[in-house]
Amino acid sequence: MAEAKLIDGKAFAIGLRQRVGAGVTELVAKGGPKPGLATVLVGADPASQVYVRSKGKTAVECGMASFDHQLGADASEQELLSLIAKLNADPTVNGILVQLPLPKHIDTAKVLLAIDPAKDVDGFHPVNVGRLGSIAAGAPLDFPVPCTPLGCSMLLQDALKNLSGANAVIVGRSNLVGRPVAQLLLRMDCTVTITHSRTRNLPALCRQADILVVAIGKTEFVRGDWVKPGAAVIDVGINRIPTAEGKSRLVGDVAFEEAKKVAGHITPVPGGVGPMTVACLMYNTLQSARRVAGLPFVAV
C-alpha cells in the first residue's frame, strides 16, 4: 500500500492566516473595528513565552492590534481578575487569551469564568463550552470554539471533504482538546468514541477508526498497528525529546514512521496541527470583532 498523504497543517495555517488578514482589511474598510487581541501571561514558563509571543506577532501580521500583558509568577489571583475586568471593559479588545497553565495558586476555572464569553477567543468559558456541547449537526459555529480542536476539524474537512458517518476515535478526554474535538466531529456527522487512560482494548478500538485523533501527551503512544489501513490520523501531541547529539526534537503522540505506512492521511509533528492553533486564534478574534460590528459570521 502507498504511504499516507501528509496533511500539511503549516501550509493550511498560512492560507488561513492570509484569509483572516483579508477579512480584517474588509472589516476595517466597512467601518468596523480593527480587531484587538489581548494576551495575558502569568509567570515566565519558556514554552508559554514562546507561544504567547507567536500569538501577538501573528495578530499584528494579520492586521490586528496586539496587547501583551505579563504578570509575575507570584501575581495574585485578584490581580489577574482585575486585569481581565479591565480587558472585558476595553472596547479596543475583541479577544482575551490567558495562556495556560496558570501558576498553582491561581484557580484556573475562576479565571476562565471571569472572561467575557464574547471575548473568549480560546472558547474555554463555560458558556462557550456549553454552546459547543449542545450544537446541532451542521449548525454554524457562530461563537468562539477552542483553537486546536477547530484546527483539527478544518484539516480533516480539507483532507476528507465528507466526514459524514465516519467512525472517529479520539484518544484523550481533556477539556482543551479531546472533548471539544468530539463535539466538532459529532457536528460533522461522525460517529464519535472518546477514549482515555481507563479504556479497555484501546488498540482494538483505534483499529476501527476511520478518523483517529490523538491528544494525550505521550510520546509515540499510538503505534502503527493500531491504525486502520487508509485512516486519517491527526496527531495533536507535541513532545520534546532529547536526541543523541544532545539537542532536542519534537515528536507527536503517534509513532509517525510506523503509522504513515498504514494511514491514508496523517499530520506530521511538527508542521501538522501545531500551526493551526495560532491561525484559529486569529480566526476567532476576527469573528469576535465582526460580531461587535453587527456583521454576520463568515467561514473564511
Ligand code: GUN
Ligand atoms: N496552553 C496550551 N494550549 C493553549 C491554548 O490553546 N490556549 C491557552 N490559553 N493556553 C494554552
